[in-house]
Amino acid sequence: MAKKILIVEDDQDIVDLLKYNLEKEGFKCYSASNGAEAVGVAMNKEPDLIILDIMMPELDGIETCRVIKSKPKLHDTFVIFLTARAEEYSEIAGFEAGADDYITKPVKPRVLISRIKAILSRKKDQHSISKIQHGDLVIDRDTFKVSIQNKHFTLPKKEFELLFLLASKPDKVFRRESILSKVWGTDVSVVDRTIDVHIRKIREKVGDEKIKTIKGVGYKFVL
Amino acid sequence: MAKKILIVEDDQDIVDLLKYNLEKEGFKCYSASNGAEAVGVAMNKEPDLIILDIMMPELDGIETCRVIKSKPKLHDTFVIFLTARAEEYSEIAGFEAGADDYITKPVKPRVLISRIKAILSRKKDQHSISKIQHGDLVIDRDTFKVSIQNKHFTLPKKEFELLFLLASKPDKVFRRESILSKVWGTDVSVVDRTIDVHIRKIREKVGDEKIKTIKGVGYKFVL
DNA sequence: TGTCAAAGTTAACAGAATGTTAACAGGATT
DNA sequence: AATCCTGTTAACATTCTGTTAACTTTGACA
Numbered sequence: 001m002a003k004k005i006l007i008v009e010d011d012q013d014i015v016d017l018l019k020y021n022l023e024k025e026g027f028k029c030y031s032a033s034n035g036a037e038a039v040g041v042a043m044n045k046e047p048d049l050i051i052l053d054i055m056m057p058e059l060d061g062i063e064t065c066r067v068i069k070s071k072p073k074l075h076d077t078f079v080i081f082l083t084a085r086a087e088e089y090s091e092i093a094g095f096e097a098g099a100d101d102y103i104t105k106p107v108k109p110r111v112l113i114s115r116i117k118a119i120l121s122r123k124k125d126q127h128s129i130s131k132i133q134h135g136d137l138v139i140d141r142d143t144f145k146v147s148i149q150n151k152h153f154t155l156p157k158k159e160f161e162l163l164f165l166l167a168s169k170p171d172k173v174f175r176r177e178s179i180l181s182k183v184w185g186t187d188v189s190v191v192d193r194t195i196d197v198h199i200r201k202i203r204e205k206v207g208d209e210k211i212k213t214i215k216g217v218g219y220k221f222v223l
Numbered sequence: 224m225a226k227k228i229l230i231v232e233d234d235q236d237i238v239d240l241l242k243y244n245l246e247k248e249g250f251k252c253y254s255a256s257n258g259a260e261a262v263g264v265a266m267n268k269e270p271d272l273i274i275l276d277i278m279m280p281e282l283d284g285i286e287t288c289r290v291i292k293s294k295p296k297l298h299d300t301f302v303i304f305l306t307a308r309a310e311e312y313s314e315i316a317g318f319e320a321g322a323d324d325y326i327t328k329p330v331k332p333r334v335l336i337s338r339i340k341a342i343l344s345r346k347k348d349q350h351s352i353s354k355i356q357h358g359d360l361v362i363d364r365d366t367f368k369v370s371i372q373n374k375h376f377t378l379p380k381k382e383f384e385l386l387f388l389l390a391s392k393p394d395k396v397f398r399r400e401s402i403l404s405k406v407w408g409t410d411v412s413v414v415d416r417t418i419d420v421h422i423r424k425i426r427e428k429v430g431d432e433k434i435k436t437i438k439g440v441g442y443k444f445v446l
Numbered sequence: 447t448g449t450c451a452a453a454g455t456t457a458a459c460a461g462a463a464t465g466t467t468a469a470c471a472g473g474a475t476t
Numbered sequence: 477a478a479t480c481c482t483g484t485t486a487a488c489a490t491t492c493t494g495t496t497a498a499c500t501t502t503g504a505c506a
Binding site: 456457459464468470473 | 477479481482486487488489491495498500501503
């Protein structure tokens with residue numbers, strides 16, 4: 001299946017150039033001309049990678065990147081910054097904001113493509129684990145299905161993400177702050193009691209014994 | 224052990240808003256209305272985190288940040304910048320000056336608080352070895368498990384921290400004051416007897432022989 | 447050996463942290 | 477439009493840690 005790439009850039013000429021070259025390489029392309037639009041498209045299309053111009057009116061690239069990275073759904077999306085050479089320290093701020101790479105203008109399509117391929121191949125090695133299987137527990141990201149002890153169910157998204165996180169490292173204690181930032185993202189403002197409620201709902205389904213509370217710290221999943 | 228936060232902002236309304244919300248969350252707040260004052264208060268109170276408005280007369284936020292970061296005593300203090308959206312690339316200069324995060328005005332208290340908590344929790348994660356293993360003793364921060372001589376248990380937080388500290392250097396004598404500041408923090412006021420009680424509880428679990436008292440000095444963990 | 451500060455011990459308490467339930471808003475679906 | 481479902485918050489209940497106080501024991505030193 002073709003990898004999806006979102007190009008965010010206000011200069012239509014550059015968009016066209018990139019689009020042409022990327023599609024020739026078999027990528028599926030989307031584009032947006034400003035930060036706000038970019039976030040919308042990203043949420044909608046869930047691209048594998050986003051090419052983000054730093055210089056943009058309104059919501060600039062860095063801020064956009066931050067917003068994107070704060071969405072749990074897009075947390076693993078790769079981001080490449082496009083930057084004019086003059087903008088000296090942009091890469092510093094960019095990496096801080098969670099960028100995976102940056103490329104200086106003028107863009108040479110060949111360079112861009114080789115960088116993109118390099119980055120996308122990282123993904124294979126790293127995360128994108130879509131299935132967890134420990135003992136009688138099976139959690140499948142693709143189908144959002146969970147089965148444990150002959151019980152099967154599909155969890156709502158947030159519950160699923162939370163369980164997936166905990167079960168990704170059985171026995172490891174995840175502290176509440178860490179859970180919040182990983183499942184809910186850093187920018188959201190949810191009361192931390194929200195975690196308890198979700199834990200409650202998960203416990204109702206997978207059984208109380210499976211999730212253990214470490215008071216003052218957080219929760220852990222046990223087999 | 225309330226974390227100390229210094230708010231540097233010339234608009235008194237914002238100071239009040241932030242102060243109100245932060246104190247509600249249990250933070251101890253100080254404030255300063257300009258850069259010079261900020262440095263003074265910072266040196267004096269040694270806050271854990273500083274919220275710094277970028278736009279200030281005289282010594283602006285970025286310059287103030289530099290000065291602060293140049294003081295060894297304050298080098299590890301976290302800094303969050305407050306910036307109006309209009310000041311486009313301020314964050315670049317800000318990060319360069321050593322900021323840890325920045326937030327755009329208007330400030331939403333909840334967002335601010337979740338960022339603050341995220342940042343403060345970073346510190347914890349950093350300088351902590353997560354596993355101690357000496358002979359038949361295993362203490363694992365990740366799982367909060369302690370096992371010794373075929374006995375396993377999960378300790379409450381304070382007991383865990385205390386045992387973890389002592390066991391981090393077997394045979395080393397930790398003086399009471401040192402234990403207090405490391406486990407309880409510097410700005411709390413707990414009665415001295417509290418340590419004994421915790422030692423007692425730990426001894427009940429790991430065995431009396433493991434923790435030895437050095438009268439007039441403190442305690443040490445022996446294998 | 448007697449004295450006194452330091453540490454041990456126990457129980458009781460307060461408050462923090464979490465559990466639990468219900469209600470509600472907003473989005474998706476029918 | 478009516479209904480369902482999710483995510484969130486609020487309100488209240490419950491559990492358990494951390495701390496204190498009061499009392500006892502230990503051990504160093506005169």
